[in-house]
Amino acid sequence: MSNTSRRAFVRKLLLAPETAIAPAGERTLVCIFLRGAADTLNMVVPRGDDEYYRLRPTLAIAASDGLRLDDFYAFHPNLAPLLPAFNEGRLGIVQAVGTDNPTGSHFEAQDQMEHGESYGHLIGGGWLGRYLRTRSAEVTPLSAVTIGSSIPESLRGAPTASAIESIEELQIKTPGNDAAAVSSILSAMYSAEVGMVGQAGKATLDLLWRVESLRGAAYSPEGGAVYLDDDFSHGLREIARLIKAQVGLEVACLDLGGWDTHFFQGSTSGLQAALIQQLAGGLAAFDRDLGAQRNRVTTLVLTEFGRRTYENSSLGTDHGRGFALFALGGMVKGGKIHGQWPGLVEESSSQTDSLNPVGPSGLKVLIDYRSVLSEVLTKFLGHRELNQVFPNFNPQPVDLI
Amino acid sequence: MNSTRRALLKAIGLLGATLPFTACERLISSLAQQSIPESLTLPDSSEIDPSFHLLSRAAYGPWPGDVDRVRAMGAEAWIEEQLNPENIDDTFCDLRARRFETIWHEPGTCYEYKKPVLREEITRHTLLRALYSKRQLLEVMVGFWTDHLNINLEKGDCIYLKPSDDRLVIRAHALGKFRDLIRASATSPAMLVYLDGKENQKKEPSDVPNENYARELLELHTLGVDGGYTQTDVYEAARSLTGWKLRTGWRKGTVYFDQTLHDDGEKHILGQVIPAGGGEHDVDRLVEIASNHPATAHHIATKLTRRFVSEDPPASLVQRLASVFTATDGDIKSLLRTLLTSDEFKAARGLKFKRPFQYIASCLRALGADTHAHQPLIEYLQRMGQGPFQYPTPDGYPDRIASWLGTLLWRWNFAFSAVSNHVPTVTVPLEQLAQAIGGSTPFQPAQLVAYFIGRRASDAELGPLRAYQNQDHAELVSLVLASPAFQRC
Numbered sequence: 001m002s003n004t005s006r007r008a009f010v011r012k013l014l015l016a017p018e019t020a021i022a023p024a025g026e027r028t029l030v031c032i033f034l035r036g037a038a039d040t041l042n043m044v045v046p047r048g049d050d051e052y053y054r055l056r057p058t059l060a061i062a063a064s065d066g067l068r069l070d071d072f073y074a075f076h077p078n079l080a081p082l083l084p085a086f087n088e089g090r091l092g093i094v095q096a097v098g099t100d101n102p103t104g105s106h107f108e109a110q111d112q113m114e115h116g117e118s119y120g121h122l123i124g125g126g127w128l129g130r131y132l133r134t135r136s137a138e139v140t141p142l143s144a145v146t147i148g149s150s151i152p153e154s155l156r157g158a159p160t161a162s163a164i165e166s167i168e169e170l171q172i173k174t175p176g177n178d179a180a181a182v183s184s185i186l187s188a189m190y191s192a193e194v195g196m197v198g199q200a201g202k203a204t205l206d207l208l209w210r211v212e213s214l215r216g217a218a219y220s221p222e223g224g225a226v227y228l229d230d231d232f233s234h235g236l237r238e239i240a241r242l243i244k245a246q247v248g249l250e251v252a253c254l255d256l257g258g259w260d261t262h263f264f265q266g267s268t269s270g271l272q273a274a275l276i277q278q279l280a281g282g283l284a285a286f287d288r289d290l291g292a293q294r295n296r297v298t299t300l301v302l303t304e305f306g307r308r309t310y311e312n313s314s315l316g317t318d319h320g321r322g323f324a325l326f327a328l329g330g331m332v333k334g335g336k337i338h339g340q341w342p343g344l345v346e347e348s349s350s351q352t353d354s355l356n357p358v359g360p361s362g363l364k365v366l367i368d369y370r371s372v373l374s375e376v377l378t379k380f381l382g383h384r385e386l387n388q389v390f391p392n393f394n395p396q397p398v399d400l401i
Numbered sequence: 402m403n404s405t406r407r408a409l410l411k412a413i414g415l416l417g418a419t420l421p422f423t424a425c426e427r428l429i430s431s432l433a434q435q436s437i438p439e440s441l442t443l444p445d446s447s448e449i450d451p452s453f454h455l456l457s458r459a460a461y462g463p464w465p466g467d468v469d470r471v472r473a474m475g476a477e478a479w480i481e482e483q484l485n486p487e488n489i490d491d492t493f494c495d496l497r498a499r500r501f502e503t504i505w506h507e508p509g510t511c512y513e514y515k516k517p518v519l520r521e522e523i524t525r526h527t528l529l530r531a532l533y534s535k536r537q538l539l540e541v542m543v544g545f546w547t548d549h550l551n552i553n554l555e556k557g558d559c560i561y562l563k564p565s566d567d568r569l570v571i572r573a574h575a576l577g578k579f580r581d582l583i584r585a586s587a588t589s590p591a592m593l594v595y596l597d598g599k600e601n602q603k604k605e606p607s608d609v610p611n612e613n614y615a616r617e618l619l620e621l622h623t624l625g626v627d628g629g630y631t632q633t634d635v636y637e638a639a640r641s642l643t644g645w646k647l648r649t650g651w652r653k654g655t656v657y658f659d660q661t662l663h664d665d666g667e668k669h670i671l672g673q674v675i676p677a678g679g680g681e682h683d684v685d686r687l688v689e690i691a692s693n694h695p696a697t698a699h700h701i702a703t704k705l706t707r708r709f710v711s712e713d714p715p716a717s718l719v720q721r722l723a724s725v726f727t728a729t730d731g732d733i734k735s736l737l738r739t740l741l742t743s744d745e746f747k748a749a750r751g752l753k754f755k756r757p758f759q760y761i762a763s764c765l766r767a768l769g770a771d772t773h774a775h776q777p778l779i780e781y782l783q784r785m786g787q788g789p790f791q792y793p794t795p796d797g798y799p800d801r802i803a804s805w806l807g808t809l810l811w812r813w814n815f816a817f818s819a820v821s822n823h824v825p826t827v828t829v830p831l832e833q834l835a836q837a838i839g840g841s842t843p844f845q846p847a848q849l850v851a852y853f854i855g856r857r858a859s860d861a862e863l864g865p866l867r868a869y870q871n872q873d874h875a876e877l878v879s880l881v882l883a884s885p886a887f888q889r890c
Contacts, residue, residue, distance in 0.1 A: 174879075185865045201809055
């Protein structure tokens with residue numbers, strides 16, 4: 001079977017004529033999740049608060065080691081690669097963001113955040129899944145991509161979502177080199193299958209067809225960007241390729257795990273410092289590589305919650321509450337730390353409010369995480385139906401975008 | 402028969418010592434390959450055959466001839482047989498899986514090995530047992546508890562300590578009493594490292610406990626996140642668990658209790674009191690309180706039902722299992738007996754999406770493949786995101802379809818490679834298998850679907866396969882393994 005007739009055949013089976021694929025992915029939202037609850041107090045250091053140094057006698061980042069951001073805050077030294085983006089106004093920080101989750105559980109808090117819920121009010125699907133379902137543009141097979149092996153909760157319910165590690169992998173390999181014929185059979189079989197498995201099969205075949213042209217072409221990043229040789233940077237490089245290839249990528253997800261630093265967290269060097277280096281190196285290369293495309297990409301860095309303000313007896317930090325959220329991109333109002341500094345006094349049960357219920361203590365949450373996400377959805381992606389994504393939620397202005 | 406097998410084992414053991422490794426594996430393959438029957442009875446109903454269904458859920462899929470065997474002996478007899486694995490001769494599997502040195506070490510004596518060796522041996526051991534053990538239900542439950550009490554090899558020293566955890570915690574108690582399993586896990590060296598228990602201590606009055614293990618004990622291992630515990634319960638549980646340490650230096654990695662690092666005050670947990678002065682027995686009381694809590698019965702019943710029956714566990718069955726849990730003091734065999742003979746189980750055929758490990762295992766078992774589970778095979782598991790002992794967080798590999806739908810392409814590519822013997826170190830006896838399925842007319846799509854899916858093929862399935870049938874035989878079989886129906890069980 002020739003290539004063109006195979007394509008025609010596949011298209012017929014999928015009922016997806018070429019003309020039906022509208023230009024989507026004009027703008028791409030990249031969501032990075034720091035799994036394990038990152039200690040952002042040691043990343044965006046409140047060097048102007050003496051209490052910070054009192055609570056963290058061994059873990060604190062000394063004022064002399066930090067990279068000055070303003071009169072109060074400093075970056076962890078390993079965030080140095082991101083300093084240009086901050087100074088040039090593309091990197092913004094929102095302080096004291098969080099959920100109202102009282103369980104202190106990684107999974108509960110991650111799920112709640114990825115589902116876009118308030119505690120105990122299950123909505124169904126992930127917040128990105130609901131966004132992709134309710135926005136007006138046409139869905140394409142590469143609307144939502146996650147770099148990794150499994151699809152995150154945030155994309156649950158998305159019309160399509162694919163988990164890949166690199167573009168080169170996206171092909172069917174048969175010993176007889178008859179991938180085209182095999183694809184036709186698979187397409188027929190999965191088209192006859194109702195439900196999630198059938199949908200996933202069709203989406204997979206459609207995606208293979210879309211990326212055929214990208215495969216094999218050598219990729220050289222722009223602007224002299226150099227990606228580190230680790231999974232996180234590799235993932236960002238693949239996202240950059242997909243963005244530049246304009247294959248309709250609207251949402252990309254990528255994880256960086258290992259932030260659950262209960263034990264021997266380190267300060268300017270050590271366990272967390274190595275992770276910060278990975279994070280900063282990857283994001284800085286990505287920012288440089290995107291070059292002229294920066295205005296159509298926003299990258300958010302989320303984590304399920306922050307950590308306690310004080311160090312524990314095993315030179316680590318336990319589960320806390322609020323965290324500092326990073327946002328990178330040409331549309332971001334960067335170069336500043338948004339939001340108030342809540343101070344480091346651990347709130348007691350008598351001081352709780354709706355965002356700070358009884359639960360693990362830590363940095364007080366001042367901004368509901370959905371306020372930040374809402375702003376990105378409305379101001380960056382131009383989404384009009386916020387109540388479909390975050391029902392019964394009134395966002396407070398953050399002024400990030 | 403048994404004595405001849407033992408003699409055979411011994412002879413191979415002796416030979417193995419003098420032969421290079423690969424030659425030894427070839428010898429084992431030639432002697433210990435379980436045979437494929439000359440002919441197989443193919444299911445002919447439009448519903449999945451009940452014996453096929455049982456083998457798809459309570460085993461890693463049927464080996465050629467297994468369906469005929471279960472049909473002949475009856476499902477209940479097969480379940481009873483499987484619930485008493487010590488009575489099942491497993492010589493052929495042992496020949497492949499027992500010879501890895503590191504899996505037999507006592508806690509802590511693995512430090513002399515290099516990490517890649519440890520990683521490879523425990524991974525290959527796990528996959529080989531799943532593929533070849535005749536104690537299939539035991540292996541399925543080992544998989545279940547390995548997820549439930551997840552430990553990632555890559556954290557800290559876990560890679561040195563997980564082999565003994567696998568043997569002395571998971572395998573030893575997989576079909577035993579739930580409380581014994583949890584108690585063994587609580588002070589297992591690997592768990593003390595994985596969830597920071599060894600760092601949980603009270604030396605100075607101002608020391609704050611490390612809550613990591615205590616939290617997961619209540620949230621994941623026993624009551625469940627909705628089990629009604631409070632943050633104070635977590636804190637008090639963490640206090641009860643202070644003082645368990647791992648030796649360094651001589652006998653590195655073994656466990657001891659240091660009374661001077663234990664918070665020996667009174668604790669209040671889940672409405673019960675652990676009196677002051679309990680010392681190292683606090684952990685026993687804590688595990689007892691948590692295991693006996695009604696929320697734990699419900700949580701374990703729900704998880705078992707989700708794994709064996711449906712992603713949306715039927716409430717009726719969960720209730721029954723929770724009652725069995727309470728009535729039998731958490732007897733895992735009793736739970737499985739009730740579960741596997743329930744109407745809810747029997748009715749839920751072909752609806753579960755296979756996770757990658759189960760997909761690969763069920764492919765290779767259905768094909769009667771010969772492998773020693775070397776890296777090329779393991780890589781497929783890793784690529785699909787389910788390498789054994791590689792899940793990073795304590796909740797274990799997810800049991801929900803949505804997490805695994807992104808792996809279809811890799812499943813297809815595995816099927817095409819494996820059946821045509823393009824996965825290095827995996828051999829599929831395709832002609833022999835085809836003969837057993839189809840007799841004089843092998844490679845008929847209808848027969849292949851009946852054999853691999855366990856029911857009569859639908860027209861929608863046969864159409865595309867017939868369109869392909871004049872081409873490569875291996876690829877035709879691969880297409881059945883790549884089909885939507887084989888992704889489910």
